[in-house]
Each structure stands twice: as structure tokens, then as C-alpha cells.
Amino acid sequence: MNERTTTPVRDTSELNQLEERVRRLRTDFPILAREVRPGVPLVYLDTAATSLKPVRVIEALAEHYRQRSANVHRGIYAIAEEATAAYEAAREKVARFINARTPEEVVFTRGTTESINLVALSWGRANLRAGDEVIVSELEHHANLVPWQQICRQTGATLRHLRLTEDGELDLDHFRQLLSERTKMVAVSGGSNVLGTIPPLHEIVRLAHEAGALVLVDGAQSVPHRGCDVQALGCDFLAFSGHKMCGPEGIGVLYGRRELLEAMPPLYTGGEMVKKVSLTEARWNDVPWKFEAGTPPVAMAVALGTAIDYLSEIGFSFIEAHEAAITRYAYERLQEVPGLRIWGPPADRRGAVVSFSIDGLHPHDVAQFVDRFGVAVRAGHHCAQPLHELLGLRATTRASFYFYNLAEEVDRLVEALQETVRKLVRRL
Amino acid sequence: MNERTTTPVRDTSELNQLEERVRRLRTDFPILAREVRPGVPLVYLDTAATSLKPVRVIEALAEHYRQRSANVHRGIYAIAEEATAAYEAAREKVARFINARTPEEVVFTRGTTESINLVALSWGRANLRAGDEVIVSELEHHANLVPWQQICRQTGATLRHLRLTEDGELDLDHFRQLLSERTKMVAVSGGSNVLGTIPPLHEIVRLAHEAGALVLVDGAQSVPHRGCDVQALGCDFLAFSGHKMCGPEGIGVLYGRRELLEAMPPLYTGGEMVKKVSLTEARWNDVPWKFEAGTPPVAMAVALGTAIDYLSEIGFSFIEAHEAAITRYAYERLQEVPGLRIWGPPADRRGAVVSFSIDGLHPHDVAQFVDRFGVAVRAGHHCAQPLHELLGLRATTRASFYFYNLAEEVDRLVEALQETVRKLVRRL
């Protein structure tokens, strides 16, 4: 795969313009006032792992427990009614946010991983047979790979791997070759958490549907940055996590087309997901509750709703413009670091993620050394080992951005990396 | 099953003594300062559904996101190390709280329901065969019944039902008859969420182990009120939820003996739970992480740790003494309500739960009517339909208590019920 080494002319005027708003938005995040160690402010460049939380979301969580801590669905007294209404209002908010046809198409889960597992284990076990094929791309996060390996193994279906181009993009020619009437499911990421690749989802959905296959989009890295209109896209399933989009942990979403959800057996069983239970059998509740056994994370769903309001107020047009600008800036400035190579597509065709390696340095040492400067980047395979094998690497260092990052934070990263190279690399 | 109608002499001096402390503890709960409607304070008698949250727990949640919102396990920078340390420290706290041998025996889940499903689906699928038997009692919550129905159906094993005595207690003679070398699992509640029954767990574990069966304890209603020493009890699995013990939703625990957890295949797969992944296969991580695919609910685990600290400071000896006293008081006073029948064991052999029916009234109407007085009780089958069928009822009204309830709240309930009867019951 190509690493990038060209250094185009840098134009930061657009970024400067956007940063006025970024500075205002930063005051919403209590953690940004924090020093990592005395005198060292936090430079948070790890949004791809989890985003920071604005005070509104933190307060929504706390206020829920201060005001209407009650279990949902069955309570007739006032605060239980309020909790139920708040929980279902959060579901409606999510439905509007992704433009689902009805709130019933929105299942609350713990996160992307649970959402994908639910589809693999429930839809997969009911629908996959020997001879069937599931296609995943080579850049998938383990969450969108291992569940498919497992269900293919259990059902006798075959897992096919969609190749990447030299630029780290999905090879659509190969995709056309892979697709056949045997293809039952195409599970693909809306954005790579390593390379920043943004797959052409519309084209993928079109081709897959032509072949009669369903499409699951792993939206963990795309929904927080560009949203998703499930009707316009036409995908069959969409999975994403609250914690990567200003929401809390413990809450995520599985969107599924209603007919598909209705035909799927539940995985977890117990309270709330049943209509009627006798000692020997049970009848399931309607979707989406059929998939929500037990006490759901009510406060977390409510706080996710608040996060969606917050993102909607900022607007994806601003978020996308700013991310494009800061990613381009980072992409260019990082090349000033001796021996640094960036992996993946060029700056103008990637999300707000830049993974790189530095000659002679292990990513662990890089991450640990720049932490001295308060710079938080991630080192490892980012739960995408097969992709790293493909790159011929065990690990990379990753910087990722959101609407709260400033160009001067990129500058701090670059300075910290230069210092790392000066101190640690011994030219032999 | 017997309803109780005797009215012994009432002695509230012990309760009065304890209430001084209860009044101090009540100031820890912001929601208790709330009025349900103008002029109507909240009388919260629905802890069995979910407990109220003390300010310390709410703050722990909020403070986590203000100070160390970061993903766990892989981060090398400061706040990620802090988040990882806090998450694993919460696990250690849970392990000490239930006296597990090591923190590795503590798996974090979403709650009791997920914990039990994990055992049924993972242990069950790997270990149950046609001819094997699983025993559950007739009073189980759907969470400890339906998963066993499902896995028995899938594996061909047989589900046996342990009968109740007239008093709503487990019939140990019947248990001895049911147990045989075919019995592989006994899944039993540590406390009934309807009848208040407290099964003799030590005896059950002893008998089950003699027969060579494992024991899973559904601790949703027992751990919050009496704790659990898993080594002293000797149970093989224990499941409980954070939200019923002053913690937030979205977090629960599966304790399992290490050898058992190690031999169990994971259910959800994806990030964090693997050691090594290639395009075609994966190797699992060690326990407990093998069962924790994806980003875990870090803040919720931390807040559960805070809840455990809070409960430990109060002390179970106080909690048990107070609950016994207020339950006895409620049990006696409720009998002043015309036509009211309490279901389950006598007052001195039950947990802090009192379910009742009132002649001529539907529980829904009861709950809705007493809500006018700010009294929050639950109406329905409380996710125990088979038990209600046994009682010959579709639903009951339930009042449940915790260390923050006062005798005067019981008085308010009784007055509200008397008013309900006056207004709604028409003697024909």
C-alpha cells in the first residue's frame, strides 16, 4: 500500500476562519480545561477511540438520575412515566437523526459491537446456509469481522474478503467479481478507523442489492462525523456507538429495516422482550423491544439524545468542513517529521483519522513519549489486525480529530513527534 | 398459596431508632427533594424495579466524563491509563465485595439479564445435551426462566420446575426429588421480586453440588440487600445489576468460577476480547475480557464501584435490620386496608418486598390512584407471569423498600390505598 510523501502547498486560511467557532465549542468540554500533569494541558487526538463529552451530555445523564431515576415501560407512577417517555423520545430522536421510517426500526444496544453481533448471531443464524457467502472488506474493525467469521463457521457459509487498492480504498472491481447470487450479506465500514478511508457506500449498496444481498454498514466512524440517512442510502442495517459521538458509553444503536427486524429471532431473552410467558414457553414482544431484554440503559439513551441535539445544532456541514481542513493540515504538517509515513488515501479523500509509522520507532514508544507533552494519540493495531498485516506492520500510531480540535494542537503533536525522534531514534 | 390476614401486635420502637440514620441518608438522594407534582413529595416504594441514586454515584459518573473520558485497555496516554485503572479498580472492588477469588472472575455485563443469558447461551450451548436437566423454581423472574427455556429447546435438554410451598417458599422436598445425575444446572433467585421469598441458598447449593449440578444465583434482588459471599456460598455463577443497588443502568456483573469461565466460549466477538485476529480466524483473550467485546461501559462500572463503597459504608447489618423492621411494619399496616391480601411468606421470612391485591380493584387502577399522593408502587406481573398464574392472578401491586424509606412513607401508602378503596370500589 502506498505511503504518502508529497508535500503540497499549505493553505490554512479556511481553517483559521473555522477556528473561531471551534474555540467557542471547546468551552463546552470540561475535560479540555484539564491539565494532564501540572503545567501540561490535554491535547486530545483520540476521538476515533472515544469522543470527549460536552457538559450538556454529562448533565443530561446526571439530571436523569437526579429527577427521574425509574425503570421504564411498566411504571404507572409519575417518574416512571417520565422515564419511559424520555427513553422513547430518545429513540424517536435517533430515528429522525438517521431518517428511519419509524422509531421501531431503532434498537438500543450497548454499542456498535453488540449491534453487529446481534445481526450476525440472529439474522445470520436464521438465514445463512452452507454455500452462502458474506463479504467483508480487508479494512474492517474486528467488530465487523470476527462476528462474521464465527457465524460463517457455525452455519457453513463462506466469508469473502473485499480487497483494498494501493491507496487503501475498497477495490470496486474486485467487489463486482465477488458479488453473486451466493452473496447474502455485505458488511462494510462507513469509515476506516485506521486509514481514514471513506468507502463509496451508495455504490456498494446499489451493487449489493442488484446481486440480492443485504448491506450492513458499520457506522462507528462515519455516523459521528457525517451522519447517515438510511433511506437515502438504502442500507439494510446500520450500527453505531454513542460514545464516539459525544454520548456516553453503554449505549449504541442497531437500525434495521422493519421487515428484517421482525423476522429476526431475539438473542437475549428475559423481561421486557416478551408478551407472554408460561413456565414452558414465551411469546415475543414487538420490535424493537423484542431485542431489548432486561432493564435498558435509560439514562444513557437519554444522554445520547442530548448528544444528537448537540451535534445537530453544530451541524454536519460545519463538522465536515472543519474536519476536512484540520485533517489536510495534519496530513501536511506530519510530513515534516523525519522518517514519518502516513498510511491510506490522500488527504482529500479521507475522514479525520491519520495513522502513521516512524522509521525505527515502535508506536508504543511514540505514544508514550508524546504523552509527556499532553498529546493523546493511540498506538496499536486499533482492532484491525488483518489490515495491519496487510500493511506489513504490527502497529501504527494514530491521530484522530473532531470539531473541537485546533490547528495548534496539530502543531503540538508535530513538535512532540520531532522531539521523540530526536531523543529516541539512534541512527546506527 | 396462602394470603396473610393475621394482625400481630405492632412494635415500632426499633424502627424509630433506626430512622434517625435513615433521615440522614435520605439527604444523599437528590430525587427525594423532588415533588412529583406541585405540593406532592415523592414516596418511592419501587426499589425492586430500580433503586434511587445517591449524589456520590451521580457525581462519579459525571466526574468520569469531566476528567477521564477515554477508551480503556489500549491507551498509553495519561487519561487513558487513568480510565483503564479506574475500570479495573471497579472490577477489583466488585471482586472484594462478593469475595471472589480474583478479579478475573468478575465479568462486566449490562445487567442481570445479560449475565444470565451469557451463561445460558455460552455455558448452556457448550454443555447441555438431550437428557440433561436444568432446574428453575416457579418464582423466577423472566430473566432467569426464558433463557433456560430457550437453551433447553435448542439443546434438547429438559427444563424442570421447582415447586413452591403454600407459603411461597421453595419446596426442598420437591427439590430433592428433582435432583439426579441428569441435573446439570440449578438456576435460582436469591430473592423473589414478587413474594419476597428468600430461598435457602446454602442448602440449595449443597444439595445441587451433591448431585453434581452447577448453581447459578440470580442475585438481582439479594445482592443489593444482603450482599453475597460467593466463596462462603459456593455458588458457581452469580448475576446482579448495578441499577438496583444505587448504581447506574447499563452495568451489571456475572461472577463465575474461573475454570467455568475459562471453558466457556465467548458469545459476542469483536474488539478487546481477542488476542489475535487474522482475516479468517481469531484467538480469544483471557477471562474476563473474553466476554467483554467492544467498548465497555467504563463510567458505569466506575459508578458501580462508588455505589459499592457507599453501601459498604452504610453496612449490610444496618440495611438488613432496617429493612426487616420496615417490611414488618408495612406488612402489618397494609392489613388495615379493606380487602387487601398480601402474597408470600410471613413478614419475618421475606425481603423488603410486599405484593398484594385488593378485592375488586385492578392493580393498574391502584397504582395510578396512589400516584396522586406521590406514592410510587408498581402494578403488573413484575416479569413473573408464571408465578402470577400460580397465584391465580394477572397482576399484583407491589411496594418495595430500601434503607432510604421511612415508616411515614408506609403510612402514606396505607392512607392512599384506603382512599383508593373508598373512591373506586363499589360494593355491588
Added chain:
Amino acid sequence: MSGFDDEIYRDELLDHYYSSPRRGRLEQPDVAFEDENPLCGDRVRVEVKLANGTIEDIRFDGDGCVISQASASLLCEKAVGKRVEEVNRWGVKEVLQFLGIQLTPVRLRCALLPLKVLQVALAIPEKKGWSSAESPRSDSDEPRCAH
């Protein structure tokens, strides 16, 4: 005491609950249906006699809370003499209007059960009263997870 739901238990609704003129069975109903609200056990059965697309006679039976039973009684009162198409258009608005009260979502389920039962009854072929146990369901593909 707040005024929030004072009216819910006003005398008129209690009259319908305790002694509805519409409670009972028909000799030879053209269509009938019965269902329950599994969350609380409210149960309602509706029997209808039809004549030229009009509801000629109607009765309900069942048990449950005041809301569900009073709603069933009022629904029968309003439905008699109406055309089937009209009744099929009724929804939340009409039910709340009949009851004359506001309801929170949980109790709304109780109030809506009778209308749901009636509309299913009107949709099924005449002279073939289904109970919910026999009606086709799509909510489970586990063959043994029947009603």
C-alpha cells in the same frame, strides 16, 4: 392532591366499568375478536353484528383496569350504527375524546386495546371469529414459541 388525572376515575367512567350496558355476548355475532395487553393482563373481547357495512349491534367482554373496560364500553356505545369504514379510521384522538380524559403513554395502551380488538374483528372474514391464539403472527420464528 393534584388535578393531573383527577378525571380518570370520575363517576361516569366508573359507571362504565362497573355496569356497562354493552357488556355481554351476542347470540350470533358476524365477527368477533379477543386480545389482551400482555404487559398488564387487560383482556377485551368484542362481538359484532353487521348489516350492509354498518355495525348493527356490538358487545364487549373481558376484565382489566377501569381505563380498558370503560374504553371498551364507550367504544361500543359510539360504534353502534356507524359504518365500518368510519370506525376503521378511528385512532388515539377519538378514543381519548370518548373517554374525555388525557392519558400518559403507559395507560394509553389500556385505552387503545378495545379499539385495536374491534378493528381486527372488522378486518377478518365474517362468521369466523378468531381469537388471538389462532390469528396469524409474525413476531416469532421459533416454531414452539406459540401463544
Added chain:
Amino acid sequence: MSGFDDEIYRDELLDHYYSSPRRGRLEQPDVAFEDENPLCGDRVRVEVKLANGTIEDIRFDGDGCVISQASASLLCEKAVGKRVEEVNRWGVKEVLQFLGIQLTPVRLRCALLPLKVLQVALAIPEKKGWSSAESPRSDSDEPRCAH
């Protein structure tokens, strides 16, 4: 810059990382083992020559971060000439002492890998160098989920 982990990358450890006298292979090791830290890809192989329960010679090989490789190098230096029972008793305390630094839990895993590898090597029968791929594992009962 804080003093929190200043020493981690001090010259002595970088010396061990870049040019350890113990890096390499033995001609005919009595025992050998290799494993990796899957979370980060640190990989360490240790080869040992034994004589009467004493570590006569020892070498390591592998790649990874400064901590894992320096830890391997220092471990080899300290282990040579020691009795097997003694080395088997070493734990976190000793490793941190050899390194002369404090570590947070995530980096501790890197530091402990070499000791873990050495202790497994010492536990396996002589002359039968297992790689981790061949070693018996209990962490999966999915037959195809091999290394």
C-alpha cells in the same frame, strides 16, 4: 514536561534496546520459548542453556517497544548464573527493579512479557523448544480458533 516517566527513555534503557549484548540465539539451547503481547505486537523469544538447575547461558530475540526489549535484555543479564527456582520466583517487583522505573499497567504488560516467556521456557521439558503456536492452550474451545 513532567517528571512522571522521564526515566523511561533514559540512555541505559535505550542502550539495551538498540544494542543488547544478550540479543541473539544459542547454538543448542536446552529450552526455548517465544510469545507475543497480542495487544501491541511485542514479541520475545528466549533461549536457555541449563546446567544442574542453573542458567548457564541465555539469549533473547524479538521486536517491540523499548520497554519490552530492554526488559528482555536486563532480564537475561540478571538471570545468567542464577538457579531456576530463584528465577521462577521473580515477579513484577523484580522486573521493575531491573528496569529501575515505574510503569503504568498498560506498559507493565510490555515489561513483563520477557519474564513470562522465560518462566514458561523453564517449565517445559528440556530439548523441546515450544513456540507458543504449539503450546497447549485453554483459552479457546473453538477448534479452528487456533493461534
